Amino acid sequence: MAKKDEGVTIEFLSKDKLSGDSFEEKLTSVLEKVKDNHVLVLEEGWNSEEKSMLIQASMEEIDEEFAGVEFMSLDSSNSRFDRAKELFYQKVLDQEYRDGLTIVGNSRVMEKIKEERDTVSFLAKLEDAE
């Protein structure tokens, strides 16, 4: 068997890069890269419905080689000001409110995940390079 690269690619995607695609297109692209052992750091927050779409899409891709994803996010807080800002974006500007960060990776790569409201961390595990 060919020797795999020893390491994990961490890819950072800016909000400008992400703003051109529909969520479905982003989801397809994210899963494709995650299956290739990339960890993606997206400069945007995803809402609960989008996160559940990620879970569903991951489930449909799972096989013996791909066990699914781990994801983390740093979203805006739940303060009244943040909610008002979100509402302003949606109702007045007719735009998605996407403040935050979303991190998605292969579950066989990401482990020891720690999440708090304002801090997230994980250990990127190197696969056995046989």
Next chain:
Amino acid sequence: MINRLRKFLNDLFSDSEKDDISIGIYGPPNAGKSTLANHISKDISGEEMSNISEVPHETRAVEKKEQVTIESDDGRTLDLNLLDMPGISTNVDFKDFTEHGVEEDEAKGRAKEATKGIVEAIKYLDDVDACLVIFDSTEDPYTQVNVTIIGNLEAKDIPILVLANKVDLEDSDPSRVRDAFPQHPVLEISAKEGENIDKLYQEIIERLG
């Protein structure tokens, strides 16, 4: 806390024009969903409704107990559909089953079933009228999966009662559940030992009266 619980139950029943309501039991794998479902089902009908195991994803399809009739002291009744959901997670690795002694071929089959069950459970978020969201109080509940479940229910305006389960265990810390989801009432229970389950029944029956 009791007042918040009463408000939840008022919201749950007072505005409903349906003859029966569907209550989904959601939560991560091994939080005690099926233990709670069995406890409720056994108390009401004498029968258990789900298999229980320490192996994760034992419930791999939505288990339904339909037309469970709850009767209050003064004879009023309400039909409930109780839905025991597969535990929602972001990954299902067949190796997790083999580590519990399951043969590899069977483990792969279970993993496939579990993925379908998770998709089914998420789709049911559109069909439930209220939810009991149950967490293992010995673990930190602030995970993206749990936040996602709660967030979806909130976005759909579905009434939620959060249950901090396994309070019979020494390292239980229900305050972590309250801290993680301070916007919801939290009832501390032990589904295994039946602790505080009567309190839940009593409140439900009172709201029906």
